Amino acid sequence: MGEIVLAAKCTHVPTMLMSEQEGPVKGKRQPAIDGHLEIARRARALGADTVVICDTHWVINAGFHINANNRFQGLFTSNEFPQFIQNMPYEYEGNPGLGDAIAKEASARGAYTLAHHLDSLELEYGTLVPMRFMSREHRMKVVSVAAWCTVHDHDESRIVGEAIRAAVEASDSKVLLVASGSLSHKIWPNKDYAANNGTFTISSEFNRQMDLHVLEMWKRGDHATFLKMLGDYARFCCGEGSMHDTAMLYGALGWDSYDKPCEVVTEYFPSSGTGQTNVIFPV
Numbered sequence: 001m002g003e004i005v006l007a008a009k010c011t012h013v014p015t016m017l018m019s020e021q022e023g024p025v026k027g028k029r030q031p032a033i034d035g036h037l038e039i040a041r042r043a044r045a046l047g048a049d050t051v052v053i054c055d056t057h058w059v060i061n062a063g064f065h066i067n068a069n070n071r072f073q074g075l076f077t078s079n080e081f082p083q084f085i086q087n088m089p090y091e092y093e094g095n096p097g098l099g100d101a102i103a104k105e106a107s108a109r110g111a112y113t114l115a116h117h118l119d120s121l122e123l124e125y126g127t128l129v130p131m132r133f134m135s136r137e138h139r140m141k142v143v144s145v146a147a148w149c150t151v152h153d154h155d156e157s158r159i160v161g162e163a164i165r166a167a168v169e170a171s172d173s174k175v176l177l178v179a180s181g182s183l184s185h186k187i188w189p190n191k192d193y194a195a196n197n198g199t200f201t202i203s204s205e206f207n208r209q210m211d212l213h214v215l216e217m218w219k220r221g222d223h224a225t226f227l228k229m230l231g232d233y234a235r236f237c238c239g240e241g242s243m244h245d246t247a248m249l250y251g252a253l254g255w256d257s258y259d260k261p262c263e264v265v266t267e268y269f270p271s272s273g274t275g276q277t278n279v280i281f282p283v
Contacts, residue, residue: 002171004164004283005046007249008039009179011266011276012057012129014084015199025199033133035266035278040137042280043176050095050141050173051134052102052164054248055126056181056241058146064106064160067144068099068115072123090128095141098173102143105170106163111156113163126180126245140176147181147248148241154230157244161251177252179245183211184237188273203273207237211268211275218262218279227256240274253281 011032019029043051057080058065072092078085096117103115123131127144134140145164149157168175184207188198202208210233217226226233227250234243250258258281266278 002168002173002175004168004175004177004252005048006039006043007177007179007253007281007283009181009246009249009277009279009281010036010039010130011182011271011278012126012180013271013274013276014078014081014125014129015271016129016133017085017088028200031266031269032276032278036130036133037137038265039176039278039280040134043134043140044138047174048138048140048176050098050143051131051176051178052098052143052145052168053127053130053178053180054145054147054245055124056147056245057124057126058144059148059150060146061150064111064113064149064152064156065146066099066103066113066115067121067123068094068096068103069117069119069121070094070096072142074122076122076125076128078125085125088128088132090123090131092131092135092142095143095173098167098171099143101167101171102145102164105167106160109159109163111159111163113160130178130180145248147179147245149244152244154234154244154247157247158251158255161248161253164248165252177249179249181240181243181245183214183239183275183277184208185240185274186238193272198272200270201273202270202275204237207275208270210237215264215268215277215279219264221259221261223250223258224256249281253283
């Protein structure tokens with residue numbers, strides 16, 4: 001019988017890659033990288049063989065979608081930030097059986113979901129950035145779930161999360177579940193970016209205060225209250241992908257019955273106007 005052995009909310013900012021390159025960002029994102037490495041170490045210690053990543057950089061407009069290919073290989077350049085992520089090689093093994101099972105279970109529960117086995121369907125960087133660092137500590141099979149959902153509601157994404165858990169438990173896989181996305185996500189307006197040192201600042205003090213408040217709620221395990229404000233938080237603080245990754249995460253963990261205190265493994269930091277962190281959600 002399979003199980004989700006660990007869950008996390010993770011940043012995927014492109015400056016993590018730039019942090020390892022010569023230039024003004026070199027070394028600046030090491031705490032975020034270290035957070036990914038720590039999450040992977042703990043997943044390895046718990047026996048995880050697969051990572052399921054809910055990716056807020058995979059945009060979808062109808063249904064839910066899973067990249068369930070048996071192998072992922074390519075050279076990735078971001079069409080959003082080609083100056084930040086370019087010609088990044090990747091190669092990972094997939095877990096098509098689990099991806100298919102999640103899609104079947106989600107559809108049966110009323111959230112129409114398709115699993116895809118296409119070499120031409122690339123992974124997005126909400127999956128590739130965490131895997132670039134986590135794979136240094138632990139090579140895992142990868143299943144990527146689209147979580148930039150444009151015409152979906154959080155209740156549907158909760159169902160997808162519940163389906164992830166049910167499919168995992170019916171499998172023989174031990175899974176690290178990752179919600180890959182920011183907290184607040186109001187990127188600096190283009191004309192204001194340089195003037196406000198945009199790479200290292202947040203665009204809204206209100207968003208920063210809300211992010212810090214949410215982290216305190218998570219640390220004390222007050223998830224039921226957080227879920228009551230998830231919709232407003234995602235809307236007013238511009239949550240990345242409308243925070244559907246977070247709704248999927250909570251669906252898999254039991255929604256408002258989940259009450260375990262979280263552990264922040266990367267202290268909150270601003271990036272390009274947004275609020276970022278790495279947080280472990282114990283299972």
